[in-house]
Amino acid sequence: MQITMLKAKLHRATVTRSELGYEGSCAIDGAILDLSGIREYEQIQIYNINNGERFTTYAIRAEDGSGVFSVNGAAARLACPGDLIIVCAYASVNEQEAAAHKPTLIYFTEKNQVSRTASSIPVQAASA
Numbered sequence: 001m002q003i004t005m006l007k008a009k010l011h012r013a014t015v016t017r018s019e020l021g022y023e024g025s026c027a028i029d030g031a032i033l034d035l036s037g038i039r040e041y042e043q044i045q046i047y048n049i050n051n052g053e054r055f056t057t058y059a060i061r062a063e064d065g066s067g068v069f070s071v072n073g074a075a076a077r078l079a080c081p082g083d084l085i086i087v088c089a090y091a092s093v094n095e096q097e098a099a100a101h102k103p104t105l106i107y108f109t110e111k112n113q114v115s116r117t118a119s120s121i122p123v124q125a126a127s128a
Helices: 030-036 073-077 095-100
Strands: 002-014 017-019 025-029 043-048 054-062 069-072 084-094 104-108 114-118
Touching: 002 030, 002 095, 017 073, 025 030, 030 054, 030 104, 030 114, 054 073, 069 073, 069 084, 084 095
Parallel strands: 002 104, 017 069, 025 054
Antiparallel strands: 002 084, 025 069, 043 054, 043 084, 104 114
């Protein structure tokens, strides 16, 4: 059996551009793609924290070190510069691989600099 697992998460990145006239995709700083393990042309899910939109596109490589997160094509109507987004990539693994799988989690400052990385999401205590 194959199980779909979180491969990588780019948490609270800031959209730097949205280009409606572009062919499509999401351009992401190449150094961030390398760090996350997300490949160019890989399918990604984008979750817009500001407006709740969720959509699928694919990653393309922007200049290394640029901090770029550019939402392009039709998706440009779903995210504006300044919006906070979560970008996720998923992988299909078998049950044996799933048991040992750890995602790559990358957290950002408001200027799209990496603030920290992790391989698990900390459990938060429920509020009273």
